[in-house]
Amino acid sequence: DIQMTQSPSSLSASVGDRVTITCQASQDISNYLNWYQEKPGKAPKLLIYDASNLERGVPSRFSGSGYGTDFTFTISSLQPEDIATYFCQQYEDLPLTFGPGTKVGIK
């Protein structure tokens, strides 16, 4: 199975700050990576697909980049409504595997 790791596991930032999360795959997954947002008590929401493509309706302050084994997710200007856990998911091979998540809070 392809293992996904993320860092940091949690962070706190001020409104307006740039926030960056990294995701690393245990083997080359090309750009077969998606990013999700999960808020407490809610189902996850797809934000970014194919490592860098913004899902329709998702604010442009969210972005993704990377290829191979190393990927980055960025919130360019953190907003209060962005408080959530963010996780990556690879689909280079089954089983689908997910990163453990990064919990983003407001300072």
Place this chain on the structure above:
Amino acid sequence: QVQLVQSGAEVKKPGASVKVSCKASGYTFTSNGITWVRQAPGQGLEWMGWISANNGNTDYGQKFQGRVTMTTDTSTTTAYMELRSLTFDDTAVYYCARIRAAIWGLDVWGQGTTVTVSS
């Protein structure tokens, strides 16, 4: 609108089975696969498997082989996941999600079904 609505919370005893339903609406059911993912308390997401709503083909995660069955009913646009021989470790929130082909993106999720295994 496109949505997946899951059945309600369940409490089961060890050794029992649970069957969770996932009713799809707002799109052509047979155009997308459905996957099942679970999240145990304080843990990350764990993929259980997926089913093609078009032809019923399935692929289960190795951990769940022999213990899980995923089915669909195209007449009611409902997907089902049955998990047998439950243990305390199966206590989790179970999600169904629609698979967007080509990107294996889970673009529509059910609200989640809490399954509690308790003696």
